Amino acid sequence: MEKTKQDSDFKHIGKKLLSWYKINARDLPFRQTKDPYKIWICEIVFQQTRIAQGLGHYNNFITRFPDVKTLAEAEENEVLLSWKGLGYYSRAINVHKAAQQIMNDYHGIFPDEYEEILKLKGVGKYTAAAVSSICFNGKIPAVDGNFYRVLSRLFADDFDISNSRAFNYFSQLAHLILPENVGDFNQAMMDLGSEICKPKNPLCGECPLNQDCLAFSLEKISEFPVKTKKVKAEDLELKYYFVHRNGQFLIQQRKDDFIWKKLFEFPPVISDDLNPFIKSVKTVNHKLTHKNLSIEIFNVEVDSEEIWNNFIYENKYIVTDVDGSHERSFPKPLENYIQSYDTAYRIL
Ligand code: SF4
Structure with a gap:
């Protein structure tokens, strides 16, 4: 990132992305709601599961546990059973505990501040930012692997994404292009990252940001993002x-x-x-x-x-x-x- 650049130099990028998203947003069931409970569950479900693979499970889970109270009052074993097919069962245990936390500490009302959402069991910075921006007009970018990939290519930035400071670094970078509507922006980055700026063979010809993308103009897309540390299984x-x-x-x-x-x-x-x-x-x-x-x-x-x-x-x-x-x-x-x-x- 060039340190001399000002925020205003890049704000048009976020706006372009929003215009693209208005026309190209994927028609997903959880996009029809601003219910923080449903958005939260969807963010947890789709963290490690592809949308096509997890959609049926998400719908079944929401049908069985339509609100915080129903989930909080359920037996843990029943919650685990409803999570069947999604794997990573610690997520099911955490959403169950977090629902009980909301009942006990927030009188059953989903907290509306980023810092409070972050206190819920199993909720990290990404999920808290996503829920607060989509449901409560919060202003924090929901930085995940899509952000790392898109931003490092956009700015041809070689900051190592396996570095422990990567999250903070790419959060700052995201602020350079952040528009007013952060909720839509976060979802647009998710769609762009999964549909266009894919890990392999990105569809740069169809990308709304290709005029602004440094890696594209330098023909160095394959060099970004930079990741050095491989976690050995x-x-x-x-x-x-x-x-x-x-x-x-x-x-x-x-x-x-x-x-x-x-x-x-x-x-x-x-x-x-x-x-x-x-x-x-x-x-x-x-x-x-x-x-x-x-x-x-x-x-x-x-x-x-x-x-x-x-x-x-x-x-x-x-x-x-x-x-x-x-x-x-x-x-x-x-x-x-x-x-x-x-x-x-x-x-x-
Ligand atoms: S131009 Fe290509 S590499 Fe650049 S952001 Fe778009 S899809 Fe990604």
Whole structure:
């Protein structure tokens, strides 16, 4: 960014973007509302989920929990179940807690100030800025990966987006082009970033900002944004027993929260007690954001009622069946495994 430039030099860019947005805004259901509850849920849902993939889940969630009060009063397990298919279940736990916070600390009325919204469980600067600008005319840019990409290209700015100061840096840069209507501007940046200024092969010919874009005029688009630090995914091995007998199997709710917080899982392999009953082993590889999981599942059919009962009693496992498992949320690989447990109680 050239330090000598004044805000006024770039304000026309924000206005151009708004004119483009007026005609090209995507017709999304949550664009028809300024209800902060719905905007908040939508911002949380679509943080890590593509719009096309998450829209049905968002609609179902809003139908089941149409307002803060309904969500706050729901059982946590029900909220987790309604989040099924979206992954990253800690988001569901947080929205549930935040709804209770709104009921307890704000008399059930969604806070209208950026600083107050930021106090809600699971709400970061991006979400607080988005909700306050869209619903309450707040003036803070909702800086996310789209902002980093568009702004670094627009100004051919090589500030490293993996730098811990990137958020503040690009927030300042965003202020250079920020128009009066920040709510529409934030949504326009989201649409431009996902439809036009895409990470790969941006559609510069159709871009409303191509006359102003330095990376475009220098033909250096591929050089921006600059990102040096790659977060290396950690390898993690998990071993489970799928312990079953006559169509029933054993599960427990996860207690540690480094992954899959509060989801259900099979008994972990911590001893070799059940090894004599192992029928087969299945290895599943599964990727999380910063983890590569290798999951070994030992299919254990227990034909001794005594061992079955002792194992349950000693470990306080929950006994369920396929129908019962639908009432709970499991990590995807374990859910797939349960689906392979056929009506003859065999692993297919
Ligand atoms: S001209 Fe191309 S690189 Fe520049 S902002 Fe538009 S789409 Fe992005």
